[in-house]
Each structure stands twice: as structure tokens, then as C-alpha cells.
Amino acid sequence: MEKLLNISSGPHVRDRWSTRFIMLIVSASLMPAAVLGIAFHGIHSLFVILASVASAVGTEFIFDKITHRPDTWKDGSAIVTGLLLALTLSPNSKLYLPILGSVFAILVVKCFFGGLGRNFLNPALAARCFLLISFGSDMTDFSVKNGVDAVSSATPTADLLAGKAVNVTRMFLGNTNGIIGTSVIALLIGGLFLWAMDIIHGQICFSVLIGFALFVGLFGGQGFDPRFILAHICGGGVVMGAFFMATDYTTSPVSKLGQLIYGILIGVLGGLFRLFGSAADSFSYSIIIANLFTPLIDMYIIPKPFAYRRKAIEARQALAEAGIESRTEEKKTFLGRIPKPVIALAVITLVSGLALSGVYTMTKDTIDEQKRIAKAMSYKAVCPGAEEFEFPGEVEAWITENGGAVYGTDFGRCYINEAVIGKDAAGDTAGYVVSVTTADGNDGNISLSVGVDEDGVVNGIAFTELNETPGMGMLCGEPAFMGQFEGAAVDRFELLKGGGADEEYEIDAISGSTVTSSAVVNAVNAGLDFINNVMKGGE
Amino acid sequence: MNGSFRGGVHPPDMKSLSRDLPLQEFLAKGDMVFPLSQHIGKPAKAVVKKNDPVLAGQLIAEADGFVSANVYSSCSGKVKAVEKHRTISGQMLECIIIENDGEYTQADTYDTRRDVDGMTVEEITAAVKDAGIVGLGGAGFPTHVKLMPKDSAAIRYVIVNGAECEPYITCNDQLMRSNADEIVEGTAIVLELFPNAEAVIAIEDNKPEAVAAMQQAVTKARNARISVRALHTKYPQGGERSLITAIAGIDFPVASLPADVGCIVDNVGTVYAIQRAVVYGEPLFKHVMTLTGEAVSHPGNYIIRDGTCVAELVEASGGVSDQLKKVLAGGPMMGFALTSLDVPVVKTTNAITMLAADPVEEAEKEMTACLHCGRCTTVCPQGLLPQMMADASEINDLDRYENKLYGLDCIACGSCTYICPAKRPLTQIFKQTKAEILAIKRAAAGGK
Ligand code: SF4
Ligand code: SF4
Numbered sequence: 001m002e003k004l005l006n007i008s009s010g011p012h013v014r015d016r017w018s019t020r021f022i023m024l025i026v027s028a029s030l031m032p033a034a035v036l037g038i039a040f041h042g043i044h045s046l047f048v049i050l051a052s053v054a055s056a057v058g059t060e061f062i063f064d065k066i067t068h069r070p071d072t073w074k075d076g077s078a079i080v081t082g083l084l085l086a087l088t089l090s091p092n093s094k095l096y097l098p099i100l101g102s103v104f105a106i107l108v109v110k111c112f113f114g115g116l117g118r119n120f121l122n123p124a125l126a127a128r129c130f131l132l133i134s135f136g137s138d139m140t141d142f143s144v145k146n147g148v149d150a151v152s153s154a155t156p157t158a159d160l161l162a163g164k165a166v167n168v169t170r171m172f173l174g175n176t177n178g179i180i181g182t183s184v185i186a187l188l189i190g191g192l193f194l195w196a197m198d199i200i201h202g203q204i205c206f207s208v209l210i211g212f213a214l215f216v217g218l219f220g221g222q223g224f225d226p227r228f229i230l231a232h233i234c235g236g237g238v239v240m241g242a243f244f245m246a247t248d249y250t251t252s253p254v255s256k257l258g259q260l261i262y263g264i265l266i267g268v269l270g271g272l273f274r275l276f277g278s279a280a281d282s283f284s285y286s287i288i289i290a291n292l293f294t295p296l297i298d299m300y301i302i303p304k305p306f307a308y309r310r311k312a313i314e315a316r317q318a319l320a321e322a323g324i325e326s327r328t329e330e331k332k333t334f335l336g337r338i339p340k341p342v343i344a345l346a347v348i349t350l351v352s353g354l355a356l357s358g359v360y361t362m363t364k365d366t367i368d369e370q371k372r373i374a375k376a377m378s379y380k381a382v383c384p385g386a387e388e389f390e391f392p393g394e395v396e397a398w399i400t401e402n403g404g405a406v407y408g409t410d411f412g413r414c415y416i417n418e419a420v421i422g423k424d425a426a427g428d429t430a431g432y433v434v435s436v437t438t439a440d441g442n443d444g445n446i447s448l449s450v451g452v453d454e455d456g457v458v459n460g461i462a463f464t465e466l467n468e469t470p471g472m473g474m475l476c477g478e479p480a481f482m483g484q485f486e487g488a489a490v491d492r493f494e495l496l497k498g499g500g501a502d503e504e505y506e507i508d509a510i511s512g513s514t515v516t517s518s519a520v521v522n523a524v525n526a527g528l529d530f531i532n533n534v535m536k537g538g539e
Numbered sequence: 540m541n542g543s544f545r546g547g548v549h550p551p552d553m554k555s556l557s558r559d560l561p562l563q564e565f566l567a568k569g570d571m572v573f574p575l576s577q578h579i580g581k582p583a584k585a586v587v588k589k590n591d592p593v594l595a596g597q598l599i600a601e602a603d604g605f606v607s608a609n610v611y612s613s614c615s616g617k618v619k620a621v622e623k624h625r626t627i628s629g630q631m632l633e634c635i636i637i638e639n640d641g642e643y644t645q646a647d648t649y650d651t652r653r654d655v656d657g658m659t660v661e662e663i664t665a666a667v668k669d670a671g672i673v674g675l676g677g678a679g680f681p682t683h684v685k686l687m688p689k690d691s692a693a694i695r696y697v698i699v700n701g702a703e704c705e706p707y708i709t710c711n712d713q714l715m716r717s718n719a720d721e722i723v724e725g726t727a728i729v730l731e732l733f734p735n736a737e738a739v740i741a742i743e744d745n746k747p748e749a750v751a752a753m754q755q756a757v758t759k760a761r762n763a764r765i766s767v768r769a770l771h772t773k774y775p776q777g778g779e780r781s782l783i784t785a786i787a788g789i790d791f792p793v794a795s796l797p798a799d800v801g802c803i804v805d806n807v808g809t810v811y812a813i814q815r816a817v818v819y820g821e822p823l824f825k826h827v828m829t830l831t832g833e834a835v836s837h838p839g840n841y842i843i844r845d846g847t848c849v850a851e852l853v854e855a856s857g858g859v860s861d862q863l864k865k866v867l868a869g870g871p872m873m874g875f876a877l878t879s880l881d882v883p884v885v886k887t888t889n890a891i892t893m894l895a896a897d898p899v900e901e902a903e904k905e906m907t908a909c910l911h912c913g914r915c916t917t918v919c920p921q922g923l924l925p926q927m928m929a930d931a932s933e934i935n936d937l938d939r940y941e942n943k944l945y946g947l948d949c950i951a952c953g954s955c956t957y958i959c960p961a962k963r964p965l966t967q968i969f970k971q972t973k974a975e976i977l978a979i980k981r982a983a984a985g986g987k
Contacts, residue, residue: 006864006897007629007878009967011953012871013550013706014898017960019907075907117908117961201913249911254924298927305792305945306545306922312790319789319801 019116022199023076029190030083030181030244036173037180041091045180049086052098056082059106069115077116081105084124084244087181088237088284089131092141101127121291122248125284132284142177157235161274168227168470171234184234191243200247203259208242209233211267212274219275227443227467236274237283241266245284251291258297266290375435375449378462379420382451385430386422395419398534411526412519413439417447419535429454432535434527435464440519442473448520450485450527457489461524473516481510481517491528495521544784546920547773548954550706550872552745557831557838558709562717564842565855566643571614571846572883573599573635574626578679580606585635591618595844596646596822599635602668608681609671612637613824613844615644627849627868627885629878637846649821660691660732663817670816671886672823676700676777676806677873679887682813685805686732688798694733695801696787699726699810701742701749702770702777705870708890710827711807713840715742715749719756722807725814727762729805736803737764739786743776744769774872775952779804781920790922793948808889823886830856832893834863843884849891850880862895871898872953902962909963915955921948925955925965932972941976949973 038045060073085101105127113119132139142155155178156166170176174183181187194200216232217224233239246252246266253262266286273282306312379389399416407414417435424430431453438446447465452458461482468474475481485493488504495518501508509517576582583600593599593612600610616639624634658666668683688694699722703711715722726738740757742750753767768786775781783802784790791800805813808826815821824845831838836857843852849866853859867874868882869890884891915925924944931940940946949969956966 005866005877005879006900007876008865008897008899009964009970010867010869010871010873010875010951011956011966012865012867012874012876012894012897012899013957014902014962015548015550015958015960017958018905018962019910019960020905022910022912022960072907115908117910198917199912249913252911254911254913254916254926302924302927302943303922305948306784306790307792307948308945309790309922315789316791316800 020074020076023080025197025199026080026194026244027076027083029194030080030087032186032189033087033174033181033183033240034083036183036186037087037091040175040183041180045091047095048089048091048093048098048180049083051095052086052089052102053079053082055099056085056102056106059103060111063107063111072115075116078106081110081123081127085127087240088124088128088179090139090142090178091180094138097131097135097138101131104130117250119250120295121288122245122251125245125287125291128284129288142179155235156231157274160231160235166231166235166470167474168231168234170471171231178235179237179240181237181240184239187239187243191239194243194247200243201252201256201259203256204247204252204263205242207260207263208246208267208270209238211264212238212242212271213267215268215271216275219271222467225444225467227470231470232271232274238270241270241283241287245287246290251294253294253297253301255298255301255303257303258294258301261301262290262294262297265293375418375464378435378449378464379422379433379451381462382449382460383422383431383433383453384459385424385453387425387430389420389422389433391418391420392535395535407436407526408529411438411522411529414523414526415439416526416530419530421535422451431459432531434530434535436523436527436530437465438519438523438526440515440522441466441468442513442515442519443467443469446476446516446519446523448523448527450524450531452528452531455489456491456532457487458485458524458528460486461520468513468516472510473513475510475513476516476520481508481520484508485524491532492525493521493528543771543773544776544781544920545922546918546954547775547781548918548957549772550774550957552772553707553831554709554712554745556707556709556833557829557840558712558746560709560713560839562710562713562827562840562842565844565847565852566641567614567639567844567847567851567855568641569639569848569851570619571612571616571637571639571844572624572848573610573612573637573846574624574632574883574885575600575610575634576632577610577845577885577887578608578673578681580604580608580681580684582633583607583610585621585633587618587621587635589618589620592616593618593637594646595643596649596824598822599637602671602681606681606684608673608679609669609822610635611671611822611824611845613846614639615642616640625879625882627877627882627888628875634883647820649815649819652818653820655728655818658731658817663728663731666817666820667813670812670820670822672809672812672816673886674806675808675812675826675887675889677779677887679885682805682809685798685803686729688796688803691733692735693801694736694798694803696783696803697726697729697733697736697738698782698786698802698804699738699740699807700777700779700782700804701740701746701753701807702782703746704743704772704774704777705872705874705890706774707831707892708829708870709831710829710840710889712746712749714811714827715746715807716752718811719752720759721814722753722811723756723760723762723765724818725810725812726765727760728813728817729803729810730762730764733803736801737766740765740767740807741770741782741786742767743772745772774954774957775920775950778920778950778952780950784920792945793921793950826886826889828884828888829890829892831890832867833895834859834893836860843888845884845886847884848880849877849882849884852884853880853891853893859893860895863893864897864900865894867892867894872957873951906962909959909961912960914958914960915965918954918958920952920954921950923949925949925959925969928972929963929965929968932968937972937976937979940972947973947976 056078060078105123109123109126110119156171156176160166172184213229222228269286270283415437419434422430433451435449449462484507490505497509499508581603584603585600587599594615597612599612602609616637619636619638623631626632672682673679750769789800812823828843866877928944928946953966
């Protein structure tokens with residue numbers, strides 16, 4: 001009994017969860033993405049991850065030793081930062097990138113600002129942005145080194161923005177060009193796990209996704225087509241950002257309402273940058289910008305204790321009216337009772353609304369311009385000999401009159417949008433191009449341009465709008481299908497549903513997607529018919 | 540209403556150490572020590588002096604004013620001294636020390652029933668006041684004050700608190716199992732004071748035996764104004780405010796009293812004491828208490844006399860293991876750590892918890908900077924922002940602490956400290972900051 005008893009103020013029990021435990025769980029939740037990343041992109045990804053984690057932890061260790069701080073490197077947060085950074089890098093990254101990035105993240109973004117819980121930017125993201133700015137080309141080298149088609153270096157998001165067909169299923173799995181942590185399914189598993197464990201706040205991750213989806217749906221030009229929106233969500237680090245970056249504790253607001261606003265802000269900014277900005281990997285920037293808003297949000301949105309919220313006050317007033325005297329009810333006017341958060345909210349909404357509409361008007365012309373360029377590029381693709389295109393007056397007149405009606409009788413629901421004559425450098429006719437839209441696609445409209453040369457040989461087709469089922473109808477956009485049209489000197493193609501095409505005019509349908517295939521063939525036929533009967537017939 | 544409060548935590552309840560051990564009486568042989576202040580309010584005034592002979596149940600100190608409480612001797616013997624002695628809070632306070640003759644001769648047998656039905660409201664409250672009853676669940680607020688709100692007609696709920704949400708403690712569980720009828724009678728007596736109220740006996744659902752026993756007693760008493768409610772097991776369910784939120788569905792600022800929102804909350808032990816006082820005229824000098832913890836050889840639930848030396852009880856119960864690290868008066872969430880075992884049990888001591896491991900010591904090793912994880916906010920039953928409060932306190936921004944963050948509304952329940960993965964001593968900071976702010980206010984008021 002003669003022994004010193006421990007003295008301290010209560011409570012005298014503690015939950016088992018510690019900082020380190022949480023960090024380890026977060027790291028564990030990133031493992032599926034890391035493992036799939038290595039599986040899809042090769043062993044070099046593993047080295048990138050290891051280099052990043054090791055230098056993150058090492059930097060903090062050295063900083064602790066030099067500044068004689070307590071051993072904060074043990075708390076596991078550096079592991080998370082290192083992992084997150086690595087997963088946002090290209091699998092081709094030279095090892096100096098993860099090392100430099102981690103040192104920057106830990107030393108500059110975290111330690112210089114006071115360490116864990118004090119940094120105002122997300123360290124991994126800030127480091128990624130730093131690398132993007134400093135080593136842009138190395139950072140965006142996504143070319144496939146060991147794959148079969150060693151040519152393509154564009155990420156699906158870049159393709160998506162260029163109006164090209166993308167394969168959402170592959171994006172979902174992560175088997176595409178892109179960062180190491182590109183597997184949406186793996187990130188989702190990890191993220192939902194963290195959410196279920198109550199480690200990340202649903203208010204943040206889901207509002208990011210919803211904000212982004214709404215924005216892309218409203219301004220993406222394709223309406224709320226789930227496939228289009230999903231393709232956007234699956235690419236460009238949106239899922240990684242929503243679940244692992246935006247939810248970073250230190251750089252997100254404290255209150256639930258604040259978290260909602262912050263999440264939506266990220267989603268909207270992300271959508272804005274994605275659709276109207278220049279870089280496909282702009283999602284990082286939206287989070288970094290929202291990080292900067294966090295202190296502001298926290299300053300204005302301070303939830304009141306339960307007893308001071310309107311509901312409780314009203315309940316007590318009701319009691320008071322029922323005859324109970326209440327001693328401490330503060331008599332505040334309606335305005336005096338609620339303003340701060342509401343005003344802040346109103347201001348934030350107003351400002352972002354204004355900013356958005358401003359940006360939209362500013363970029364609207366560019367969008368039209370971009371669409372025009374996309375169309376011009378498709379014309380060029382199907383009429384390679386042409387230097388410029390001429391929109392003949394009589395064709396224009398024909399379209400003004402008949403363009404709104406279904407073209408012909410045996411092409412399904414096809415509409416002619418535009419038809420031009422390609423002229424070569426000498427001003428001679430190089431070919432004809434027709435832009436056709438068919439409403440018979442499995443999932444809405446399909447638009448394409450058909451090009452024919454002077455001699456009636458089909459140069460090829462190019463899609464300007466294609467939103468078919470990924471992995472099925474979407475395959476129409478692949479060379480294997482499109483290529484069948486090239487070089488055929490015919491004025492009508494025929495679709496073979498069973499395969500085995502050997503004549504010029506025969507086209508093999510994509511198995512399982514005969515609806516899409518036949519819509520495409522009909523559209524091409526409509527285009528050819530238009531060239532032969534309206535354009536040339538008019539001569 | 541909605542049956543629960545928001546927030547809260549689930550610490551391991553550790554009640555299995557003692558939950559099924561029936562109450563046993565403990566009669567100490569050594570000196571008994573009675574602090575003059577065992578309650579909130581002014582200390583009582585001693586009415587005995589050195590060498591006076593005393594009997595068990597004899598008044599030895601008298602309430603000084605309205606918010607104060609009488610103190611009775613729990614043993615027979617003679618007054619040894621009236622002097623400062625160490626108490627449970629660690630302070631040296633004025634105490635009456637009685638040399639115990641071990642006979643426990645009582646001033647009265649306290650076994651003849653009085654005619655309760657004929658008693659007026661004044662008689663009932665007077666009996667409670669005379670008996671020196673204070674709130675046994677918590678801070679020891681004099682019960683007669685609580686029973687006399689400004690407008691007793693406005694009281695809608697009398698909540699009898701049998702939640703016992705603190706880990707380890709089981710004495711009220713046992714009391715409800717063995718004395719359910721008396722508790723129901725006590726409840727009926729309290730209801731006499733409040734014509735428009737209904738009584739709810741609130742028990743956490745981890746005590747099914749107590750719920751059943753109380754239910755049975757209520758059915759037997761055929762009093763339509765009394766009901767039993769099993770509540771969700773969650774700390775701090777037994778906090779006055781959490782109970783009111785759960786049962787009356789109302790939140791109110793700390794500056795208000797439960798009576799302001801039409802509620803009176805009394806612990807089951809208090810209600811039992813009221814029954815003893817009103818029906819039998821027995822003053823409060825014994826109550827139930829749990830001796831528990833991993834370091835105690837034989838945990839148990841006791842009917843303990845006020846003034847009993849903790850060390851003597853522990854010794855008599857079979858001693859402690861040499862693993863002993865920490866001793867708490869009360870449970871681990873809200874209890875005090877004792878500096879010494881040579882302190883007397885007082886009216887409000889509902890448990891002595893002897894820990895073989897000190898989680899605080901272990902937590903200190905794992906302490907990190909705040910992660911901003913928001914767990915503290917999620918669990919705070921008051922809806923406060925502990926993380927921001929701690930930051931404000933750290934930079935000594937007391938204005939923000941008090942007015943922006945409503946820091947004075949913290950009830951020091953400990954949930955935030957319990958849950959914090961960074962192991963920050965949040966509640967501890969809040970207790971200190973509150974004391975600081977109140978001291979400044981007092982100084983300002985005094986300076987005028
Ligand atoms: S101790 Fe205070 S701040 Fe912490 S949870 Fe309890 S009431 Fe909230
Ligand atoms: S629980 Fe602890 S670490 Fe988390 S926000 Fe609150 S104080 Fe910070």
C-alpha cells in the first residue's frame with residue numbers, strides 16, 4: 001500500500017483508437033489501389049511507392065532529430081502522405097519525382113507549418129501540384145511502356161475531353177493509362193471502408209462526388225447521361241480526391257455544414273476545371289483551392305450547442321408559454337439569432353455563383369470554338385487531302401429546309417447536319433464530307449462524319465458523338481470497326497450480323513451490339529446517299 | 540420522446556466484476572470522519588464538540604442556510620476532534636472525527652412507519668431537509684432545494700435516475716433489484732410534491748434484472764403516474780441533461796436548471812433515502828457503494844456508512860493486489876483520483892474503483908497533435924466543439940471560448956477525452972478553463 005498512486009483528472013479511460021491506429025487503417029485502405037496499380041502498370045510502380053513512403057517517413061524522422069521534436073515520424077501520418085503521393089504519380093515516374101515530392105510534402109507543407117494537424121494544404125496534393133508545375137512533362141508521361149499498343153499516351157480523361165470514345169469499364173478497373181492509383185474500384189473499396197469505419201466523413205466525400213456529377217451534367221453538354229458522368233467520375237483522380245484527399249482531417253472544415261459546403265465547392269471547382277480548364281489532372285487544384293477556404297468556412301460556420309439551436313429554443317419557448325417561467329432565455333431577435341452561418345452561406349453561394357457564371361460566359365465562346373475545332377478535325381480525318389472546306393450555298397439551303405427531317409426512307413432516323421466539299425491546296429475538289437446524326441443509337445444520338453474522295457472511295461468515318469455501352473456499342477469507336485469502311489468504293493454498306501465479311505461493302509457487326517452497329521452503318525449510308533444524290537447530283 | 544441523446548461513447552462497462560454481488564453492510568471499527576462539506580453550498584456548522592458522546596443517527600452538524608445540508612453521525616462513540624482532515628477531493632477540510640465504539644448504537648430504530656398519506660408538502664420537504672439528503676448520484680446538491688422549485692405545478696417529469704452509465708459501478712443496480720418497492724414508494728412521495736408530473740424510472744438496458752424488478756414494483760404499486768423506461772446503454776446516459784433530452788426531449792443551456800424545463804432528476808439512491816427519511820424518519824448516514832476494479836481482490840456492493848475510512852474498507856474486503864496503479868472515487872469517466880486511501884467515504888461516494896493499469900499514463904505516451912478528426916465533436920452530448928475549445932483555451936482566447944464556442948456549457952462528461960485518438964486531455968483543459976473564467980468573473984464582481 002505504501003506506493004505512490006497515479007493522480008490525474010478524469011476521465012481515466014481512453015478509447016483504444018490512437019492516431020497511429022487511424023493512420024494505419026488509412027494506409028491499409030489504400031492497399032487495394034496500390035496492389036492493382038502495380039498489377040496493371042508493372043513493378044516500377046512498386047518502386048515509386050516505396051521511394052515515396054520511405055522518403056516521407058525519412059524526412060519527418062530527420063526533421064524530428066534535427067529540431068529535437070518528439071518522435072512524430074512514428075505516428076504513421078507520413079506513411080499516408082507518401083502513399084497518397086505515390087498513387088497520384090505516373091507509373092513511369094523517374095524515382096526523383098516521388099522522393100522530391102515526399103520531401104516537399106513533409107518538410108515544406110507539413111513540418112514548416114507546425115507538423116501534424118497544422119498544415120493548411122493537403123501535403124500529398126500540394127506536393128503533386130509542386131511536381132506538376134516544376135516537372136510538368138515528366139509528371140504527365142503516361143505512355144505505355146510494356147503494353148502492346150505502345151503508341152497511345154493519352155489518359156482516358158484526355159480522350160474523353162477530346163470527344164473520343166472511352167472505355168468506362170476499363171477505367172473502373174484501372175486497367176488504363178494514368179496514375180498508379182487509377183483503379184476506381186480499388187479506391188472505392190478503400191474509401192467506402194474508411195467511411196464505414198467512421199474515419200472519413202460522408203458529408204465530404206459524397207458531396208464532392210455529387211457536386212462534380214451535377215456540374216458535369218449541367219455544363220458537360222451531354223446532359224445527365226449516366227455513362228458520360230460516370231466516365232468523368234472514373235477518370236482524373238476524382239474518386240481518389242473525393243475519398244482520400246478532400247477528406248484529409250486537417251485541411252477540411254470542422255462542422256458538418258462546413259464540410260458539405262467544402263465538398264460541393266471541390267466538386268464544382270473540379271467540374272469547372274475539368275470541362276473548361278486546360279489540364280486533365282486539374283482535380284488536385286480544386287482540392288487545394290478548397291483547402292484555402294477551410295479556415296474561412298471554419299471561422300463563420302460554428303455550429304451552436306444543441307441547447308442553443310433554434311429547435312431547442314423553440315421547444316423551451318413553447319414550454320414557457322405553457323406556463324413555465326424560463327430564467328435564462330435570451331431574447332434575441334430573429335435576425336440576431338441566426339445570421340452568421342446564413343450570411344456566410346449566402347455570400348459563399350453568391351460569390352461562387354457569380355464566379356461560375358462569369359467563367360462560363362468567358363469560356364462559352366471557347367467551348368463553341370472547341371466544338372468547331374473538333375468537327376473540323378473530324379472533317380480533316382476523313383478527307384485528308386483537303387486544305388479547307390467549303391459549305392456550298394445550295395447544300396446550306398437544302399439543310400436549312402430539310403435538315404430537321406429524317407433523311408431518306410431506308411436509313412432509320414438519320415439527320416444531315418452539314419455537308420462540305422474539301423478543297424486541296426490548288427483549290428481543286430479533294431473530296432466530300434457529310435456530318436450525320438442518327439437517333440437510333442442504343443443510348444441516344446450518334447454523330448459521325450463520312451468522307452469520300454473525288455472518285456467515290458470512302459476515306460473513313462469519324463465520330464463526333466458516341467455514348468454507347470462501354471465495352472459494347474462503344475467499340476464502334478475502335479479502329480477494328482471503323483477501319484472496315486476505309487477504302488471501299490461503294491455507295492452502300494451492308495451489315496453482317498454473323499461475321500465473315502469479305503466483300504468491300506460488307507461490315508462485320510460488333511457482336512452483342514448490333515443495334516449500334518446498324519445505326520452506324522445506316523448513318524454512313526445516309527451520308528453516302530446524300531453525297532451522291534444531293535451534292536454530286538446537284539452538279 | 541426520442542429515447543436518447545445525441546453523441547455519447549461506449550467505454551467498456553466492466554460491470555461484470557460486481558454486478559451480481561448482493562449488497563452487504565459494512566461496519567467499520569476505526570474512527571469515522573465527517574467532513575462538514577459533503578454537498579454543494581455552504582458547509583454545515585458543527586453542533587458537537589470534542590468529547591461529546593454521539594449515537595448513530597445523531598445530528599452532528601447543522602445546515603448553514605437554505606443551500607446546505609445537515610450531517611449525521613453514522614456510528615456511536617465520542618467526538619475525538621473537530622479539525623482539518625484529508626478528504627476524497629484531496630483537500631484538507633474541516634471534519635468531525637468520531638472515535639467509534641463499534642457498537643453502532645442508534646438514536647432511533649427507524650422502523651415505525653409514519654402516516655405518509657396525511658403529510659403535507661411542507662412536511663415532506665422538511666423531512667427531506669432534516670435528513671440531510673443530497674444528490675447521491677453526482678455533485679451532492681441538497682435535495683430539498685431541488686424539490687422546491689419556484690413553480691412546482693410546472694414540473695412535468697420526475698426522472699428517477701437508475702441509468703448508472705459509469706463503467707464499473709453496480710451498487711444502484713443492486714439497490715434497484717433488492718429495494719424496488721421502497722424506490723417506487725419514494726418516487727410516489729416525490730410525485731406528491733408535483734401535481735402535474737409523471738415519474739419515469741430510467742434504467743440503461745444493460746441492467747435487465749433491475750428493469751424487471753422496478754417494473755414489477757411499479758405494477759404492484761398501481762400508480763399510473765409512474766413508469767419504468769429502459770434506455771439505450773451509452774455514456775453519459777445517466778447525466779442529468781442526457782436524461783432530460785432522452786425523456787422530455789429538450790435541450791437547455793447549462794445556466795438553466797432542469798426545473799426550468801419542467802424536470803426534476805433524482806438518483807435512485809436519493810429517492811430511496813427520501814423514502815427512508817419521510818416514512819421512517821431516518822436521516823442519511825449510510826448509502827450504497829461499489830468497491831471494484833481489477834486491483835481489488837474481492838469486489839463488492841456495500842451499504843456503507845458515511846465517514847468510513849476507505850483504507851479500512853479495502854483492507855477488510857480482502858486487500859488489493861500489488862498491481863494497484865490508481866484509485867478513483869467514483870467511476871473512471873467522472874471520478875476523482877485519490878492521493879491517499881486514508882480518506883472518509885462521504886454521502887456522494889458511490890464507488891471506489893481500484894485500477895491495476897492507468898490508461899491515462901499509457902495514453903500520454905501516444906499523445907500527438909490534434910488530427911482535426913472531429914471525433915470529439917461527434918461524441919459531445921452537448922453539441923460543443925471540443926477541438927476548437929481546446930485551441931481557444933490554448934491561446935487563452937477566453938472570450939471566444941465562452942461566447943463563440945459556449946465553452947461554459949461543457950458538463951465535463953469526459954466523452955471527448957475518451958474518444959480522442961490524439962489523446963488530448965480535452966475535458967481536463969475545459970475544467971481548468973471554466974474554473975479560470977469563473978474566477979475572473981468572481982474577481983470582476985467582487986471588485987465592483
Ligand atoms: S467534456 Fe465537455 S466538451 Fe467534452 S464531450 Fe463532455 S460536454 Fe462535451
Ligand atoms: S478527437 Fe482529438 S484529434 Fe480528433 S479533432 Fe478532437 S481533439 Fe482533435
